[in-house]
Amino acid sequence: MAEIDVAVLIIDPSVEAKIRAKHALTGDEVREVVLYNGKAEAGWEDHPKHGLRLVVKGQTYAGRRLIAYLMPANEGDPEEGTFVLKTAIAEPAG
Amino acid sequence: MGIMNVVENVGMNEGDFEREPTWDEAVAAFEAVEPVELVRSARKIVVIYCYTDGSFVATSPALAGFEVTGSSLHEARRQARDALAAYLDPVVEVVERFPDPPIETAGVSRSSIGTDSPNLIFEPHSRSGSRAFVSSRSARVPS
Numbered sequence: 293m294a295e296i297d298v299a300v301l302i303i304d305p306s307v308e309a310k311i312r313a314k315h316a317l318t319g320d321e322v323r324e325v326v327l328y329n330g331k332a333e334a335g336w337e338d339h340p341k342h343g344l345r346l347v348v349k350g351q352t353y354a355g356r357r358l359i360a361y362l363m364p365a366n367e368g369d370p371e372e373g374t375f376v377l378k379t380a381i382a383e384p385a386g
Numbered sequence: 387m388g389i390m391n392v393v394e395n396v397g398m399n400e401g402d403f404e405r406e407p408t409w410d411e412a413v414a415a416f417e418a419v420e421p422v423e424l425v426r427s428a429r430k431i432v433v434i435y436c437y438t439d440g441s442f443v444a445t446s447p448a449l450a451g452f453e454v455t456g457s458s459l460h461e462a463r464r465q466a467r468d469a470l471a472a473y474l475d476p477v478v479e480v481v482e483r484f485p486d487p488p489i490e491t492a493g494v495s496r497s498s499i500g501t502d503s504p505n506l507i508f509e510p511h512s513r514s515g516s517r518a519f520v521s522s523r524s525a526r527v528p529s
Binding site for chain 2: 346373
């Protein structure tokens with residue numbers, strides 16, 4: 293299996309506002325999962341519209357499950373390690 | 387698109403209009419991605435221990451909802467380590483920060499405060515809480 297290191301995760305305030313409004317998710321929760329959770333899973337998705345993106349699925353320490361969609365900051369070298377959060381989806385409560 | 391829609395949509399990105407997948411759709415799509423192993427470079431999180439209401443409490447600014455309590459600092463550290471070991475990637479280093487030594491020993495419910503009035507002694511109204519309101523009436527200056 294290929295390896296990827298998300299060394300830097302950039303979360304634009306507008307994206308944070310979007311995920312907060314749509315899913316009551318915070319950037320810190322996404323960081324928890326992407327940067328710290330040892331059980332998080334990831335995969336490359338070649339989306340027909342959004343292009344190549346890294347999809348990360350995991351849960352926060354508090355137990356919220358989420359899926360984050362990250363774009364490589366350097367399209368020429370997607371494995372360079374810097375990613376930009378595009379959006380994230382949280383499992384609905386209940 | 388009506389003029390009101392144009393006005394309401396000012397400042398929004400094109401992607402904001404796209405319907406997001408539901409959670410179930412996103413999970414199903416995730417099963418189809420090419421899996422990669424997440425490897426983390428060395429990073430640290432801070433765990434802060436504080437003494438409150440007779441217990442030691444560990445929290446971390448990096449982990450919302452992380453809070454473990456122990457009757458002793460040793461117990462709080464053990465529980466925090468166990469909880470973090472189950473959650474964190476093994477390469478993540480935990481940096482522990484401990485409370486300053488208490489000013490006075492247990493059983494003495496008064497403390498000296500203030501650098502400009504070193505002799506002023508306050509007796510808290512409540513002996514149970516760690517944060518007690520002190521009014522000026524309870525302040526006395528030793529002769």
